[in-house]
Amino acid sequence: MSWWNRKPAVAQAGSVLFRGKWAARPEDFASVGEHGVRLGAVTRGADGGWTAALEHDGWGEATLVVMPDPPLPPGSLADMDGRLTGAEKEAVKSCRYAVAVSTGSRSGNVLADRKDLLRFLRAVMGREGVAAVDHQAQAFWSRDALDDELAHDADLDIDAIHTLHLLYDPDAPASGDGDRPVFWLHSHGLKEIGFRDFDVLAPDPAVHGHAHDLLRALAFGVVEGRLAPGGEPMPLVDRELVLAVPARTFLAGAGRDHADYRACVDDEHLDGHVVVCDAASGGWLARLVGRGAPRPSRFLQAPVPEEVLIHYSISATELMARRARETLDVLRGAVEELAEFDFPALVKLGLRVDGGGEDGREHLWFQVHGFQAGAVDATLVNAPFHIAGLKEGDRAVHPLELLSDWVIFTPGGRIDPRQTRTLRFIRANLPELREAMSASASD
Template structure:
C-alpha cells in the first residue's frame, strides 16, 4: 500500500497498527504455561474472557516465541481479540528504549533475571486510552506482580509497580503514555536545527506528528506538540489534514494545521534532521506523518511564531474528558497525597530540603470555560480533607479571587495536584514511587 493510500485509509477508516506491549515477572521461579495464563485471565475483575485458544507453533522454527495464545475479551461493552506470546527474554535489545516513568534499580534487576516475558498484541478499539488501559490490565492479570512493562510502540520501559497500580485503577493513565516525542538536532552552518516527532500515534488511528526546521523556542514548541498530540489521540478531536484547529488562547487563537511530510519537506534543505535525506523508502521516517505548521491569517508559517506566546502561559484547551480523567485520578489518590504532605511538609525547611505541595482547584464560572482551573500552594490539610492554600495564578474569570489570596477549600474542588520534592516532581500518576 502506498503512502497516499495509507493517508486515505487513516483518515477515512482510522487505519492503525497493532499495539505491542510486554510484561516481565518479578520472581525468578515464575513459569508461563497454559493453565496459569487461562486461570489468571478467568479470575480477573477487569474484563470478561469470552474465548481462550492455544496456538500450536510446534511446526515452526521460531526460537523466540515459546508459546502462543489467542483470546477474546469484552471490556467497557467492546470486544477485543488479543494475541499473547511467551517470548525469550533475551531476544530484544532495549538499549534505545527510554524510561516512561520512575523505575527502581530493583525492578530492572528482577527483569534481567527472567528467562521469558509475556507479550500482548492487539488493535485498539473506539477509545485509544481505554484500549491501552485494557492492554495493561490483561498483562497484569496474568503477571500479577510485574517487574517492568515494555511498550514497543513508543520505545518505553515502564515501572511494574506503576503498571500494577494503574491496572487496578478504574481511571486510565494519562494520554502521554500512548506516545513519545523524540527530539533530534544537528548543527548546520553554525546553527542548531531541531526536529520533533512522535512515536505511538499510529496505533491510535492517527498519523504521527512532527515539527520541522525548528531553530528557536524548542521547549515551548515541545509543550505545544504535547498539547496537540494529546488531542489527536481522541478521534473526535483529531483534525484532518490542511484544516485549521486551535489549541489555546492568549487574546488571539493559537492556530495550527498539519500537512503531509511529502508536501512540506521539499521546502527545506535536504540535509536537515527530518529532511529529504532522512525520508528514504527503507527508513521508518518515510511512513505517513503530519508536519505541524502555525496558521496566521490563513497563511501557514513556522510554529516558531508562537514561541513567545506559549512562554507567556496562555490558556490551553483541554477536553472535558481529559479534565474529568485528571480530576478523578487526583481525587482517587488524594489520600496518598495527604500522607506524603503530613510526613514531609515543613514550612521551616531550608530550600534544599523543602517539599512544596500544590493543588489545582476548579472554580465555576459563568461563560464557555465552565470551570477555571487555578493552582494553589498548600499549607495545611485538615482532618476533614479541607485544604488551606494560597492562590498562585491571576484568575481570568473568578470574581473576588486574586493572586496571593489564602482560603480554605473542600477536597471536591481538586482537579489536579503536584509535589515538588528536593529531587523530583511527584504527580498522581507517579506517587507510587514514594509510598509503601
C-alpha cells in the same frame, strides 16, 4: 462520538521483558492466578513456541504468546522514553527474553481497554519480569510504574497511549546543564489508534521540560480533530495559533532548511505525521518571493513565557479532571510519604468566570494546606485572568468537586496524575535526597 470511544483496528499488544534467556513453560506462569487470571489450554507451535488464552472476570480475555527466540525492543527506544528513570532504562536494556500479550476491546474505550492490557502484562510479569512494553504506544512501563498505575481504577491519561521521542545532534555543543538542543520532537502511538502523530521542529527546552502541557494540548488537538491537515488553525495559547501540515507536504516545501530533520526522517515518520507550523507563513506576496513555505511553529521554538493560558477543549478538561479526582488518593499518599521534605503540593480548581455559565471556568492553582471531608484548604498562587473578585494569596476552603489537576513540586521534578517517575526516583534515592536537602538547609 468521543475520540476515545473506538475499537482498535488491530489487537492491542505488548511484551513482558525478563533478564535471563530461558525456555518458558506454561507452569512458569502459574502466578497469573494471584491476579485473578486463569491460564487456559496451551496450543503448541511447530517452532517450539506456544500460546495460551488468559481470562479475567473483570478485564476480559487476552492471549499469551511464547516464542523460543522472541524479538526484543532496541535499547535506544528505552533510552528515549521519559517515563523511565535512569536505573529503569538500564534494567530494561539488560533484558534478554520477552513474551507477548495481546487483547481485544472490552469496553470500546481506548483509555480503559489499554489499561486492561497493562493489567494483563503485570499479571504475566509475575515475580521475575522487569518491565513491559506497550507496542502501539512504544511506551515502557517498569514494574513499579505498573504497580503505581494499577493501584487505582482511573482510565489512562492521553500521555499513556503515545510516546514522545526527542532527537538531537550528539556533536552539538551542550548547554550549561549538559543537555543538547533537540532538533526534532515527535510522537508515536496516535497514528496507531486512527489519528496522526505530530512533530515539533527545534523546540525550546521548556517545551519538553516544565512546559510539557503544551505537548499534551497538541495531542488532544490531534485526537479531537482540531489539529488536522486542511483544518483551521488551532488556538494553543492566547494569541498563538498553530497549523497541522502533513509531513510530506512540509518536507517538499522546506527547501534546504532543517537539514538534521531531513537527514533523519524516513517513511515511518512521514506517513501519518503532521508538522506543527505557524498558522500563516505569509500571503501571496510572500509566496511570490519564495517565503510562503510552511514554517515550524516559532512560538514552540522561542522561550516559553512563565505564565500562559493553554487552550484545552471542554472534553479534554473533563478527562483530565476525572483522572485528577480518581487519583486523589495518590496525591494524599505522596504528600504523606514525602512529608519530611515539605514539598509544595498544589491543586488546580475550576472556578466559574465572571458572567460565565457552568462551562465557563478558569482553572487556577492553589497551594494545599490540608484536606477536609470533600474539600481542600488552599491558597491561590496565580492571578486570575477572568475572576475579578479573586486575587493571588486568597486562602479559602474549596470543594474538591472543582478539582481538575494536582501536582507536587520536588527538586527531581513534578509528581502529577499522569506519571510517578519522579516519585519512583525519590524512593530509590532517599538517602541522597535527604543529604542534599540537609546541605541546602544549612547553607
